[in-house]
Amino acid sequence: MPDDAELYGCAAAAPLPAGPAKLLLVVAVALLDVDNRVLIAKRPEDKAMAGLWEFPGGKVAPGERPEAALVRELHEELGIDTSASCLAPATFASHAYPDFHLLMPVYVCRQWRGTPTPREGQTLAWVRISRLRDYPMPPADLPLIAMLRDML
Numbered sequence: 001m002p003d004d005a006e007l008y009g010c011a012a013a014a015p016l017p018a019g020p021a022k023l024l025l026v027v028a029v030a031l032l033d034v035d036n037r038v039l040i041a042k043r044p045e046d047k048a049m050a051g052l053w054e055f056p057g058g059k060v061a062p063g064e065r066p067e068a069a070l071v072r073e074l075h076e077e078l079g080i081d082t083s084a085s086c087l088a089p090a091t092f093a094s095h096a097y098p099d100f101h102l103l104m105p106v107y108v109c110r111q112w113r114g115t116p117t118p119r120e121g122q123t124l125a126w127v128r129i130s131r132l133r134d135y136p137m138p139p140a141d142l143p144l145i146a147m148l149r150d151m152l
């Protein structure tokens, strides 16, 4: 059983490389059902990091508020409607990928209208937080699993 330092990813701390080429702002959500299961989506074959499971969301457009971006992405990707007031800031990921640095605020949402439906070729799964580790996720997401487990 890994200890918490490993789960949070701080056991393998290495010196930070020089500044990233580009900072990418992506917003994501832990959508929770009444049983506290979280919705994850498997990235489709035609996208970067295909086959990995992620929290729904996407890039913030220039000039767009992060919450508005997430409301838009949830509609585009899952066909559900929510409002900025239903998005509670929870945690964030900060990860240096080889070609960009990802900064990803993660919100928790328990209220929306509609049934999440894969609109962009994803596969969806409702998963207990204690089982998230069974689903391969992008490296940026790995510290989030323990954070959400402790928080929710």
Ligand SMILES: Nc1nc2c([nH]c(=O)n2[C@H]2C[C@H](O)[C@@H](COP(=O)(O)OP(=O)(O)OP(=O)(O)O)O2)c(=O)[nH]1
Pocket: 026, 027, 028, 047, 048, 049, 053, 054, 055, 056, 057, 058, 059, 073, 102, 138, 139, 140, 141
């Ligand atoms: N949505 C989301 N993206 C993640 C997660 N973890 C992670 O490393 N990413 C990365 C993958 C991508 O490089 C980037 C999100 O880009 P994206 O391609 O999904 O953006 P988008 O939904 O706006 O899609 P597109 O219109 O650009 O096709 O963030 C995660 O949990 N959720």
Ligand SMILES: [Mg+2]
Pocket: 056, 057, 058, 059, 077
């Ligand atoms: Mg996306």
